[in-house]
Amino acid sequence: MSVEEKQLLGAYLLWALILVVISLISLAFIYLGWDSMLNQEDYVNGPFYLLMGIAGLGIAGKIAYDMSKMRAQKEEREQKIFTHLECVNCGWKLEREFREGDYVGRVSPNDKCPKCGSSMRVMAIYTRVKEKRA
Ligand SMILES: [Zn+2]
Structure with a gap:
Protein backbone atom coordinates (compact mmCIF):
# COMPACT_ATOMS: atom_id res chain seq x y z
CA MET A 1 0.00 0.00 0.00
CA SER A 2 1.45 3.38 -1.01
CA VAL A 3 1.67 6.42 1.24
CA GLU A 4 -1.00 8.15 -0.84
CA GLU A 5 -3.37 5.19 -0.47
CA LYS A 6 -2.76 5.12 3.28
CA GLN A 7 -3.57 8.84 3.55
CA LEU A 8 -6.69 8.35 1.48
CA LEU A 9 -7.78 5.42 3.63
CA GLY A 10 -7.10 7.51 6.75
CA ALA A 11 -9.28 10.31 5.39
CA TYR A 12 -12.04 7.83 4.57
CA LEU A 13 -11.89 6.30 8.05
CA LEU A 14 -11.98 9.76 9.65
CA TRP A 15 -15.02 10.77 7.61
CA ALA A 16 -16.71 7.45 8.32
CA LEU A 17 -16.14 8.03 12.05
CA ILE A 18 -17.54 11.59 11.83
CA LEU A 19 -20.49 10.18 9.91
CA VAL A 20 -21.24 7.60 12.62
CA VAL A 21 -20.89 10.17 15.43
CA ILE A 22 -23.18 12.72 13.69
CA SER A 23 -25.73 9.97 12.96
CA LEU A 24 -25.74 8.78 16.59
CA ILE A 25 -26.09 12.32 17.95
CA SER A 26 -28.88 13.00 15.45
CA LEU A 27 -30.74 9.85 16.42
CA ALA A 28 -30.34 10.78 20.10
CA PHE A 29 -31.83 14.21 19.36
CA ILE A 30 -34.72 12.69 17.43
CA TYR A 31 -35.39 10.31 20.33
CA LEU A 32 -35.10 13.20 22.81
CA GLY A 33 -37.50 15.34 20.76
CA TRP A 34 -39.97 12.48 20.38
CA ASP A 35 -39.77 11.65 24.08
CA SER A 36 -40.16 15.32 25.10
CA MET A 37 -43.32 15.73 23.06
CA LEU A 38 -44.99 12.41 23.83
CA ASN A 39 -44.09 11.81 27.46
CA GLN A 40 -43.34 15.26 28.86
CA GLU A 41 -45.69 17.20 26.59
CA ASP A 42 -42.91 19.69 25.94
CA TYR A 43 -43.87 21.31 22.67
CA VAL A 44 -41.21 24.02 22.89
CA ASN A 45 -38.00 22.02 23.11
CA GLY A 46 -39.36 18.77 21.65
CA PRO A 47 -39.84 19.95 18.04
CA PHE A 48 -36.52 21.82 18.27
CA TYR A 49 -34.66 18.62 19.23
CA LEU A 50 -36.45 16.75 16.50
CA LEU A 51 -35.45 19.37 13.95
CA MET A 52 -31.83 19.25 15.14
CA GLY A 53 -31.83 15.50 14.73
CA ILE A 54 -33.26 15.63 11.22
CA ALA A 55 -30.80 18.36 10.23
CA GLY A 56 -27.95 16.24 11.61
CA LEU A 57 -29.07 13.25 9.59
CA GLY A 58 -29.21 15.52 6.55
CA ILE A 59 -25.59 16.57 7.13
CA ALA A 60 -24.57 12.92 7.59
CA GLY A 61 -26.33 12.06 4.35
CA LYS A 62 -24.55 14.88 2.56
CA ILE A 63 -21.15 13.68 3.81
CA ALA A 64 -21.93 10.12 2.70
CA TYR A 65 -23.00 11.43 -0.71
CA ASP A 66 -19.83 13.51 -1.10
CA MET A 67 -17.68 10.56 -0.08
CA SER A 68 -19.23 8.28 -2.67
CA LYS A 69 -18.82 11.02 -5.29
CA MET A 70 -15.16 11.48 -4.34
CA ARG A 71 -14.57 7.77 -4.76
CA ALA A 72 -16.30 7.72 -8.14
CA GLN A 73 -14.21 10.67 -9.35
CA LYS A 74 -11.01 8.99 -8.26
CA GLU A 75 -11.89 5.89 -10.24
CA GLU A 76 -12.72 7.99 -13.26
CA ARG A 77 -9.34 9.66 -13.22
CA GLU A 78 -7.45 6.41 -12.91
ZN1 LIG B 1 5.62 -7.95 -38.62
Missing part, protein backbone atom coordinates in the same frame (compact mmCIF):
# COMPACT_ATOMS: atom_id res chain seq x y z
CA GLN A 79 -4.55 6.43 -15.29
CA LYS A 80 -3.51 3.53 -17.40
CA ILE A 81 -0.08 3.03 -18.88
CA PHE A 82 0.16 1.80 -22.43
CA THR A 83 3.04 0.42 -24.44
CA HIS A 84 3.30 1.10 -28.14
CA LEU A 85 5.05 -1.65 -30.07
CA GLU A 86 6.28 -1.85 -33.63
CA CYS A 87 7.32 -4.91 -35.59
CA VAL A 88 11.04 -4.86 -36.42
CA ASN A 89 10.37 -6.59 -39.72
CA CYS A 90 7.21 -5.15 -41.26
CA GLY A 91 6.47 -2.15 -39.04
CA TRP A 92 3.11 -3.40 -37.79
CA LYS A 93 1.95 -1.19 -34.94
CA LEU A 94 0.44 -2.53 -31.75
CA GLU A 95 -0.78 -1.01 -28.51
CA ARG A 96 -1.27 -2.92 -25.30
CA GLU A 97 -1.25 -2.30 -21.56
CA PHE A 98 2.15 -1.65 -19.98
CA ARG A 99 3.89 -4.65 -18.53
CA GLU A 100 6.70 -4.75 -15.97
CA GLY A 101 10.05 -4.54 -17.73
CA ASP A 102 8.91 -2.54 -20.76
CA TYR A 103 11.24 0.27 -21.84
CA VAL A 104 11.59 2.27 -25.00
CA GLY A 105 13.86 0.55 -27.51
CA ARG A 106 13.50 -2.89 -25.99
CA VAL A 107 12.73 -5.82 -28.25
CA SER A 108 10.02 -7.51 -26.27
CA PRO A 109 10.48 -11.29 -25.89
CA ASN A 110 6.78 -11.78 -25.19
CA ASP A 111 5.32 -9.93 -28.15
CA LYS A 112 5.26 -11.36 -31.62
CA CYS A 113 3.98 -9.53 -34.67
CA PRO A 114 0.45 -10.77 -35.43
CA LYS A 115 1.15 -10.26 -39.13
CA CYS A 116 4.56 -11.81 -39.74
CA GLY A 117 5.56 -13.37 -36.41
CA SER A 118 8.71 -11.27 -35.96
CA SER A 119 9.82 -9.61 -32.73
CA MET A 120 8.34 -6.31 -31.69
CA ARG A 121 10.16 -3.27 -30.41
CA VAL A 122 8.82 -0.88 -27.75
CA MET A 123 8.51 2.51 -29.46
CA ALA A 124 6.76 4.50 -26.75
CA ILE A 125 5.31 4.24 -23.27
CA TYR A 126 2.60 6.66 -22.24
CA THR A 127 -0.24 7.20 -19.82
CA ARG A 128 -3.77 7.97 -20.78
CA VAL A 129 -6.42 9.29 -18.41
CA LYS A 130 -9.53 7.15 -18.49
CA GLU A 131 -12.57 9.42 -18.51
CA LYS A 132 -15.80 7.53 -18.10
CA ARG A 133 -17.97 10.61 -17.89
CA ALA A 134 -18.12 13.30 -20.56
Whole structure:
Protein backbone atom coordinates (compact mmCIF):
# COMPACT_ATOMS: atom_id res chain seq x y z
CA MET A 1 0.00 0.00 0.00
CA SER A 2 1.45 3.38 -1.01
CA VAL A 3 1.67 6.42 1.24
CA GLU A 4 -1.00 8.15 -0.84
CA GLU A 5 -3.37 5.19 -0.47
CA LYS A 6 -2.76 5.12 3.28
CA GLN A 7 -3.57 8.84 3.55
CA LEU A 8 -6.69 8.35 1.48
CA LEU A 9 -7.78 5.42 3.63
CA GLY A 10 -7.10 7.51 6.75
CA ALA A 11 -9.28 10.31 5.39
CA TYR A 12 -12.04 7.83 4.57
CA LEU A 13 -11.89 6.30 8.05
CA LEU A 14 -11.98 9.76 9.65
CA TRP A 15 -15.02 10.77 7.61
CA ALA A 16 -16.71 7.45 8.32
CA LEU A 17 -16.14 8.03 12.05
CA ILE A 18 -17.54 11.59 11.83
CA LEU A 19 -20.49 10.18 9.91
CA VAL A 20 -21.24 7.60 12.62
CA VAL A 21 -20.89 10.17 15.43
CA ILE A 22 -23.18 12.72 13.69
CA SER A 23 -25.73 9.97 12.96
CA LEU A 24 -25.74 8.78 16.59
CA ILE A 25 -26.09 12.32 17.95
CA SER A 26 -28.88 13.00 15.45
CA LEU A 27 -30.74 9.85 16.42
CA ALA A 28 -30.34 10.78 20.10
CA PHE A 29 -31.83 14.21 19.36
CA ILE A 30 -34.72 12.69 17.43
CA TYR A 31 -35.39 10.31 20.33
CA LEU A 32 -35.10 13.20 22.81
CA GLY A 33 -37.50 15.34 20.76
CA TRP A 34 -39.97 12.48 20.38
CA ASP A 35 -39.77 11.65 24.08
CA SER A 36 -40.16 15.32 25.10
CA MET A 37 -43.32 15.73 23.06
CA LEU A 38 -44.99 12.41 23.83
CA ASN A 39 -44.09 11.81 27.46
CA GLN A 40 -43.34 15.26 28.86
CA GLU A 41 -45.69 17.20 26.59
CA ASP A 42 -42.91 19.69 25.94
CA TYR A 43 -43.87 21.31 22.67
CA VAL A 44 -41.21 24.02 22.89
CA ASN A 45 -38.00 22.02 23.11
CA GLY A 46 -39.36 18.77 21.65
CA PRO A 47 -39.84 19.95 18.04
CA PHE A 48 -36.52 21.82 18.27
CA TYR A 49 -34.66 18.62 19.23
CA LEU A 50 -36.45 16.75 16.50
CA LEU A 51 -35.45 19.37 13.95
CA MET A 52 -31.83 19.25 15.14
CA GLY A 53 -31.83 15.50 14.73
CA ILE A 54 -33.26 15.63 11.22
CA ALA A 55 -30.80 18.36 10.23
CA GLY A 56 -27.95 16.24 11.61
CA LEU A 57 -29.07 13.25 9.59
CA GLY A 58 -29.21 15.52 6.55
CA ILE A 59 -25.59 16.57 7.13
CA ALA A 60 -24.57 12.92 7.59
CA GLY A 61 -26.33 12.06 4.35
CA LYS A 62 -24.55 14.88 2.56
CA ILE A 63 -21.15 13.68 3.81
CA ALA A 64 -21.93 10.12 2.70
CA TYR A 65 -23.00 11.43 -0.71
CA ASP A 66 -19.83 13.51 -1.10
CA MET A 67 -17.68 10.56 -0.08
CA SER A 68 -19.23 8.28 -2.67
CA LYS A 69 -18.82 11.02 -5.29
CA MET A 70 -15.16 11.48 -4.34
CA ARG A 71 -14.57 7.77 -4.76
CA ALA A 72 -16.30 7.72 -8.14
CA GLN A 73 -14.21 10.67 -9.35
CA LYS A 74 -11.01 8.99 -8.26
CA GLU A 75 -11.89 5.89 -10.24
CA GLU A 76 -12.72 7.99 -13.26
CA ARG A 77 -9.34 9.66 -13.22
CA GLU A 78 -7.45 6.41 -12.91
CA GLN A 79 -4.55 6.43 -15.29
CA LYS A 80 -3.51 3.53 -17.40
CA ILE A 81 -0.08 3.03 -18.88
CA PHE A 82 0.16 1.80 -22.43
CA THR A 83 3.04 0.42 -24.44
CA HIS A 84 3.30 1.10 -28.14
CA LEU A 85 5.05 -1.65 -30.07
CA GLU A 86 6.28 -1.85 -33.63
CA CYS A 87 7.32 -4.91 -35.59
CA VAL A 88 11.04 -4.86 -36.42
CA ASN A 89 10.37 -6.59 -39.72
CA CYS A 90 7.21 -5.15 -41.26
CA GLY A 91 6.47 -2.15 -39.04
CA TRP A 92 3.11 -3.40 -37.79
CA LYS A 93 1.95 -1.19 -34.94
CA LEU A 94 0.44 -2.53 -31.75
CA GLU A 95 -0.78 -1.01 -28.51
CA ARG A 96 -1.27 -2.92 -25.30
CA GLU A 97 -1.25 -2.30 -21.56
CA PHE A 98 2.15 -1.65 -19.98
CA ARG A 99 3.89 -4.65 -18.53
CA GLU A 100 6.70 -4.75 -15.97
CA GLY A 101 10.05 -4.54 -17.73
CA ASP A 102 8.91 -2.54 -20.76
CA TYR A 103 11.24 0.27 -21.84
CA VAL A 104 11.59 2.27 -25.00
CA GLY A 105 13.86 0.55 -27.51
CA ARG A 106 13.50 -2.89 -25.99
CA VAL A 107 12.73 -5.82 -28.25
CA SER A 108 10.02 -7.51 -26.27
CA PRO A 109 10.48 -11.29 -25.89
CA ASN A 110 6.78 -11.78 -25.19
CA ASP A 111 5.32 -9.93 -28.15
CA LYS A 112 5.26 -11.36 -31.62
CA CYS A 113 3.98 -9.53 -34.67
CA PRO A 114 0.45 -10.77 -35.43
CA LYS A 115 1.15 -10.26 -39.13
CA CYS A 116 4.56 -11.81 -39.74
CA GLY A 117 5.56 -13.37 -36.41
CA SER A 118 8.71 -11.27 -35.96
CA SER A 119 9.82 -9.61 -32.73
CA MET A 120 8.34 -6.31 -31.69
CA ARG A 121 10.16 -3.27 -30.41
CA VAL A 122 8.82 -0.88 -27.75
CA MET A 123 8.51 2.51 -29.46
CA ALA A 124 6.76 4.50 -26.75
CA ILE A 125 5.31 4.24 -23.27
CA TYR A 126 2.60 6.66 -22.24
CA THR A 127 -0.24 7.20 -19.82
CA ARG A 128 -3.77 7.97 -20.78
CA VAL A 129 -6.42 9.29 -18.41
CA LYS A 130 -9.53 7.15 -18.49
CA GLU A 131 -12.57 9.42 -18.51
CA LYS A 132 -15.80 7.53 -18.10
CA ARG A 133 -17.97 10.61 -17.89
CA ALA A 134 -18.12 13.30 -20.56
ZN1 LIG B 1 5.62 -7.95 -38.62
